[in-house]
Amino acid sequence: MSHQERIRVAIIGAGVVGLTFAVALNALDKDRKIAIDLYEAAPELAEIGAGINVWPRSWEILKQIGLGDALIPLFDHHPDLEPRVIFGVRKGDQKDGFKIHDVTNYGGALRIHRADLQKSLMEHLPLPDSTVADIKTLCTLHLSYRLLDYTQTTNTGSSGGSGPLTLHFAGKPSAVCDILIGADGIKSTVRQLFLSRLPNPQTYERFLQPVWSGLVAYRGLVAKEDLQKALPGHRALTHSGLMYSGKSRYAVVYPVSGGKFINVVAIVHDKSKDTNVWEGPWKVDVPQTELFEQYAGWDEEIQALISCIKEPTKWALQSLDNLDVFAKGRVFLMGDSAHAMLPHLGAGATVGIEDAYILASLLTHPSTSRPLSTQHVNLLTNIYNTVRVPPAIAMSKSSNETGYFCNLEASGFEGYMEGDDIPMNLLVGAAHAVERNWSWTTSDPEEDRQRAVTLLESPRAVL
Numbered sequence: 001m002s003h004q005e006r007i008r009v010a011i012i013g014a015g016v017v018g019l020t021f022a023v024a025l026n027a028l029d030k031d032r033k034i035a036i037d038l039y040e041a042a043p044e045l046a047e048i049g050a051g052i053n054v055w056p057r058s059w060e061i062l063k064q065i066g067l068g069d070a071l072i073p074l075f076d077h078h079p080d081l082e083p084r085v086i087f088g089v090r091k092g093d094q095k096d097g098f099k100i101h102d103v104t105n106y107g108g109a110l111r112i113h114r115a116d117l118q119k120s121l122m123e124h125l126p127l128p129d130s131t132v133a134d135i136k137t138l139c140t141l142h143l144s145y146r147l148l149d150y151t152q153t154t155n156t157g158s159s160g161g162s163g164p165l166t167l168h169f170a171g172k173p174s175a176v177c178d179i180l181i182g183a184d185g186i187k188s189t190v191r192q193l194f195l196s197r198l199p200n201p202q203t204y205e206r207f208l209q210p211v212w213s214g215l216v217a218y219r220g221l222v223a224k225e226d227l228q229k230a231l232p233g234h235r236a237l238t239h240s241g242l243m244y245s246g247k248s249r250y251a252v253v254y255p256v257s258g259g260k261f262i263n264v265v266a267i268v269h270d271k272s273k274d275t276n277v278w279e280g281p282w283k284v285d286v287p288q289t290e291l292f293e294q295y296a297g298w299d300e301e302i303q304a305l306i307s308c309i310k311e312p313t314k315w316a317l318q319s320l321d322n323l324d325v326f327a328k329g330r331v332f333l334m335g336d337s338a339h340a341m342l343p344h345l346g347a348g349a350t351v352g353i354e355d356a357y358i359l360a361s362l363l364t365h366p367s368t369s370r371p372l373s374t375q376h377v378n379l380l381t382n383i384y385n386t387v388r389v390p391p392a393i394a395m396s397k398s399s400n401e402t403g404y405f406c407n408l409e410a411s412g413f414e415g416y417m418e419g420d421d422i423p424m425n426l427l428v429g430a431a432h433a434v435e436r437n438w439s440w441t442t443s444d445p446e447e448d449r450q451r452a453v454t455l456l457e458s459p460r461a462v463l
């Protein structure tokens with residue numbers, strides 16, 4: 001198909017979700033009818049971050065879009081659906097911590113260094129010079145393009161219009177697209193513009209900015225040799241994953257980069273500030289002493305891990321307050337832009353990867369072609385809202401609930417202070433609740449995709 005006839009999809013943001021969407025479109029674009037412009041504000045596609053959990057459910061999607069062979073060697077174990085321990089949960093807020101329960105699912109968590117995942121996605125972008133991508137979709141990457149605004153060309157005569165969108169960037173020429181994807185993260189510019197243009201913008205004011213949860217996360221990577229020196233035979237050296245649970249704080253620990261590093265995420269409920277607005281930068285470098293102070297009196301295994309994190313970073317944990325519309329007109333939000341959630345379930349990117357896969361399936365479906373009629377665009381946005389909003393909200397809520405169990409702040413724990421003895425049945429009950437909340441990780445994403453495609457093929461129900 002000639003370039004002029006292709007559906008012009010503009011993606012704002014080349015994070016994990018924007019990249020996954022571009023790769024998914026190319027993988028599914030059998031009719032070669034899509035042209036992507038991928039706009040990223042940063043001057044380069046940096047490979048950043050620490051560890052990330054990929055679940056069997058997301059693995060199915062990553063395989064479907066062609067990343068299987070590239071990712072297998074980068075996981076901590078070969079993907080399968082055997083029963084595996086996700087986290088050995090321990091009571092951590094006392095000198096001699098002890099085992100509570102092994103939280104298990106089918107297939108475990110596929111742990112990967114975020115930089116490795118991002119690098120594989122970048123290699124599979126259908127850019128003309130790619131050596132691995134089987135190119136069906138045309139793709140152009142525009143770095144240092146920060147979106148400021150979008151406007152709609154009226155081609156119907158009605159106010160507001162329904163035609164293609166014009167994108168406006170800081171210090172760069174503007175551009176036109178048929179479909180606009182906001183994959184620009186928790187602070188999303190696209191979301192802010194999109195919500196302010198809904199018929200009832202005042203209803204959506206509280207979704208313009210994320211809400212601070214009162215929690216912060218300290219993150220760091222520990223080299224295996226360092227930990228072996230700090231505490232020979234440390235449990236984390238050989239364990240698939242651990243969670244040290246305590247009052248108002250907990251830490252999760254798991255291997256990444258084939259076991260070379262151990263990823264540490266230490267979460268603290270900061271009760272000193274009574275506000276839901278975080279002031280200042282969201283991610284700051286902090287001195288190691290701050291982390292030691294936060295976990296003073298905890299198990300020596302935690303102390304040893306902290307001693308190996310010379311340069312911890314602190315992240316403010318923020319989320320959106322369960323936005324209930326992700327698409328309208330020609331604009332679609334995905335990933336953190338639509339549903340930034342708290343990290344207690346390790347599910348934020350997972351849900352974004354599903355958004356990407358399902359929308360890519362709808363846009364590459366034979367019934368979607370240029371020129372896009374208003375009716376077809378409305379059908380796509382209705383289906384996307386129908387199939388993506390409920391699971392994203394459920395996962396956000398579930399993640400929040402899971403946090404209270406990890407933090408020993410769920411109901412039943414009110415009377416206990418940091419370091420207290422807590423009845424074992426209460427502790428095990430909390431770990432079981434966490435385990436139940438991880439059962440979704442092995443469900444089949446094809447069912448959701450099939451449901452979306454069925455709605456497109458027989459749309460009565462959604463219109």
Ligand SMILES: Cc1cc2nc3c(=O)[nH]c(=O)nc-3n(C[C@H](O)[C@H](O)[C@H](O)COP(=O)(O)OP(=O)(O)OC[C@H]3O[C@@H](n4cnc5c(N)ncnc54)[C@H](O)[C@@H]3O)c2cc1C
Nearest residue numbers: 013015016017041053146147184185335336346348349350
């Ligand atoms: C402590 C912690 C642990 C986590 N662990 C997990 C886990 O184990 N598993 C999991 O699934 N998820 C996890 N998450 C969540 C996950 O990190 C996010 O959900 C995911 O990274 C979101 O990806 P994204 O592509 O939507 O957004 P981002 O990664 O934020 O990407 C957005 C991109 O858009 C660009 N951009 C922004 N504004 C503009 C603009 N105006 N114009 C152009 N470009 C723009 C940015 O530069 C950026 O590159 C965790 C999160 C935290 C904080």
Ligand SMILES: *[C@@H]1O[C@H](CO)[C@@H](O)[C@H](O)[C@H]1NC(C)=O
Nearest residue numbers: 211212213214342400403404
């Ligand atoms: C749950 O969400 C609310 C609202 O954002 C927040 O105040 C609270 O701290 C969250 N709880 C946990 C454990 O993350």
Ligand SMILES: *[C@@H]1O[C@H](CO)[C@@H](O)[C@H](O)[C@H]1NC(C)=O
Nearest residue numbers: 398401402433436437438440
């Ligand atoms: C998570 O657990 C809570 C409390 O046990 C429950 O209300 C919620 O439905 C669970 N969520 C999932 C996705 O299992």
